[in-house]
Amino acid sequence: MRKKWNMKKLQLSNVQIVALGFGLVILLGTLLLLLPFASKVPTTFTEAFFTAVSATCVTGLVLVDTATHWSLFGQIVILLLIQIGGLGFMTIALRFMLLLRRRVGLRYREVMVDSINSTRLGGILNLTKEIVAGTVFFEGVGAILLSLRFIPEYGFAKGVYFGVFHAISAFCNGGFDLMGEKGEFSSLVWYSDDLLVNLTIMALIIIGGAGFLVWDDIYRKKRDWRRYHLQTKVVLAVSGILLFGGGAAFLLLEWNNLGADMPFGEKVLTALFQSCTARTAGFNTIDTGALSEGSKILTMFLMFIGGSPGSTAGGIKTTTIAVLLLYTFASVRHEQEAHFFGRSLEADVLQKAVTVFLFNLLFVFVGTLLICGFQPEITATDIFFETFSAMGTVGMSTGITRALRPISRYIIIFLMYCGRVGSVSFAIAVLEKKARPPVTFPKEKITIG
Template identity: 40%
Template sequence: MTPPKVLSLGFLILITAGTFLLSLPVSSTSGQISFIDALFMATSATCVTGLAVIDTGTQLTTFGQVVLLILFQIGGLGFVTMATLITLVLNKRISLKERILLQESMNQNSMQGIVLLIRRVLIYSLVIQLSGAVLFAGRFMMDMPFGKAAYYGIFHSISIFNNAGFDLFGDIHGPFSGLTRFVNDPIVNFTSMSLIFLGGIGFIVLSDLMDFPKRRRLTLHSKVVLWTSLILIVIGAGLFFLLEFNSSLKPLSASGKFWATFLQAVTPRSGGVTTIEVPLLRQSTQFLMILLMFIGAAPGSTGGGIKITTFAVLVTAVAARLRGKEDIVMFRHRIAKENVYRALTITLMSLMLLVIATMLLSLTESAEFLTVLFEAVSAFGTSGLSMGLTPELTTAGKVLVIILMFMGRTGPLTLAYALKPKGSKELYRYPEGKITIG
């Protein structure tokens, strides 16, 4: 059982358990959820996607909602991290095998300091989610009783920090309404953006930032993640504002335009919550969101996509080749060719997967091509944004999206490593050949 196999199997076990619990009569207000719908919701929660075939606020009971909450909390932090928490609480020793699993699940290059990192992950997550819950609950108390506001605050803080994107406001504002009623609300928008950003930059970067006052420097990984995130947010917000100024942003106040612009620039990279209905956006804006969803969040985070660092390495490699440079340099550090090959492999595998999935969904669903593509990329990037197709999916379409969500969360490369047969070392090399490129 290699680490990729253990990680993939762990997610499958979580999904299976979630499907069983959601299939129970106590989980739904109607007393029954079909097997495929329960499987879809369990996969979406475990893979912290947020796509939903049934409305969480109206069609699930409190028990069903708590099941989802547990699934996306474990799925966001990683089941290996949660298992380590139990081991630490029981004061047991972390074995070498468990350290290797932690290294793989957190995308670390070495096992050095991995247990300390896990402790920090758990502490940071608890503090950030608790802070978000307090801010949300304080705002929601203006509209609902204290007990309900506290429950809503906890649920939405955990959901948004883990980039799950599930919400309960269908019970108040109508099914699948999301956060559209809070488009002008500074508290809800600021808290949501902060939770998405902190959950999306990754626990490695969070730990590095906490050490910054003492060490006075950041690692190369943290610099790449933070700068690339900032650039994507600024460019995304600028393009969204220009494209939607005379459309969806037109009826909003100046402050409403500001909050809507930046939340819609932050949330595609795996956030899953939106204050503007995606189907009402221009096609150019929808395609912009597809690109941001495909890039996704940072490695070792609660988000999906090909990852920010993969995108940054590819862009830097292209820029170096155009300038005729042999080395790929980022922040005065040379990037190993192995990382470039890995980035290329992940990107090409992801594109091939999305091409095949979009073609198949176009056959099974009666929807426009851009809508099908949007839903496919949202599922793979574990973003959770939807153009309204997900609740209308056929059974075949649901199965395809379930596979996309699972592969998007585990990563196509990890899944490929888990499924490949045990290889043997090559004892010879073929002669080098020449081929014309470009």
């Protein structure tokens, strides 16, 4: 008698299942991209593997230009990987199970809760339906708006295809583009002054990076700010500060650099776009490699923070940086608790925030040191920029990606994977122990600061 497959028999934790799932998607994507008809020119294993990881982890770092290297089949494979990576493979899997009217057991629901960083198990299937429906709606609207610009330029069929591709890539914070036909690795620099393209891409990035739980909260409570969950308020507040604060800083830093010959309106538009895309999207409307040193540092800061929990974005997340700052200010004022919007934070949230912050910083620092050791000819600033981009699943680069040696490329691959799965989740997946010894050690104080 054939045995029915059951997730419980795997004896894997929820985090391990999510990590393994992304790994299997990457493997399948690599094999598809290695097919002869997936590319216009021969493709090496490293190129296919790097691209599959970058697409599945919605990063956007590339070794080959997407438009000129990959065939239509290869581009569609990349687009599917971006969509799966953005939504999460468990969201896709559960949606198919619901369409096939398959029973969804408790374990599947638990894995889904962990995969989108939700805090509630009840209603998770309805939330999954809302996530898929919302994704189709936003990507569809974005595709229509972008097609209005691309159809006159590329013709109807190609213009619609370009609209769909860039809408999905933007919403999932993927950063892949097809503008290589105008110039390889040029991204959206040809549209730096185009209001429709810029605002549409920015809107998709922001909505995709806000998080599925924030969508659900806003959808249910409409404009009633007072009823929003604390997480929704934190995400919206921090995202607004980073977007407009970062935009103002870029405007100042690039005023006499890349923006020197631009009209005022284009300066403002490129500054806002740079601030938005640095939050894990990966597109660019100006030459990233030509940014001033101050702008590069600011970009790395924004890339490190990233988007929000349960979203298509990476980074340590807006809630993490908010918790760290709130507890820092509370500590300076000698307060026992951190408060925000009339609510006090839970006791264990600081520990989680510190863990995420330090793990991500550690991965970036170690990755940078290793690449510096392997390739001393590349400046440390450019390598830091690349590792922050990979860990934050951003995809922005100063142009050194293609100059990396094989060992350095695999370090970037590792960082992209950890950035999408989560650095802490990856550590848990590898080091997690089922049994914990019932031992309590004596406490002793140490001096801090």
